[in-house]
Amino acid sequence: MSDLEHLIEEALRPIGSGPPPPSRDLFARVLDSVADDRARRRRARRTVALWVAAVALVATLVLTLTPQSNGDLLMPWWILELATNLVLVAMAVWLGPFIKRFGRAYAADVFHDNPMTGKSYIVLTDIVYYLIFTAYICFTVTFAPTPEWDNDISALVTPQQLQSEVFRIGGILLVIGILHGLNIVLMPVLGRLFSLNRRVTNTHGTAPGPPA
Known part of the structure; x- marks a missing residue:
């Protein structure tokens, strides 16, 4: 504790009182x-393990389904298309909870006067998020x-197709x-508009009515 904080504490402390007792x-x-x-660390380790397992599974499926000729992989076009769609679905499943986890505190601070409105807003944005992802996949699937x-x-698979699939992934990230x-x-x-609306409603509700 700095000297300034110590002086402030001494000035605000009642005369004759000792240090505050520790919390029970x-x-x-x-x-x-x-x-x-510890629970957060376990969840983080499980998430990393699941992603590693998913990447390994997709890589194994791609290598298993891809024919070879003289040691060279001859990947059919549909394997890359399927892998891209799986990547888009995995991104949707991962990004949604990731954004929601860090957005709850922000929404709670913005809608501090209307907690229920903040929760409803988060739910509605989740629905919009998944609708956008689903529509994007449906529009771009080949x-x-x-x-x-x-x-x-x-x-x-050709370089042109590979560029097209990378463009799809970059496009959804941009959107x-x-x-x-x-x-x-x-x-x-x-949040400001909802707060002002609620204050106006409460003011009108508690204001006295016109004289008879």
């Missing part, structure tokens, strides 16, 4: 904090090679990033 539930709160930290891929004869940025900017405005 301090040890229990410390134990709860340690338990929560069921047959396109002329731009230049693989009509061989039906194998989610832009929408998430707009949400961060607009959320305080909405």
Whole structure:
């Protein structure tokens, strides 16, 4: 504790009083904090293990389904298309809870006057998020090679198809990033409007009526 903090504490302390007694539930709160930290670490390890297992499984499936010729892999176009769709689904499943976990505190601070409104707002944004991801996958999925891929004869993966699949992944990241940025900017405005609306409603509700 610095000298300034010590002087402030001495000035505000009542005369004749000793140091404040320790909190009775301090040890229990410390134990709860340690338990929560261990639980977070376990969840983080499980998440990493699941992602490693998923990547290993996808890689194994791709190598198993891809034929070989003289030691070279000849990957059909549909394997890369299927792998890209799996990556998009995995991104949707992972990004949603990730954004929600760090957005709860922000929403609670913005909607501190309307906690239920903040919870409803988070739920609605989750629905919009998954709808956007599902629509993007449905709009960009391919069921047959396109002329731009230049693989009509061989039906194998070409650099043009690989570029197209990378463009799909980058596109959804750009869309989610832009929408998430707009949400961060607009959320305080909405929180302020809801707070003002509630204050006006409470003021009108408690104001005396006109004289008879």
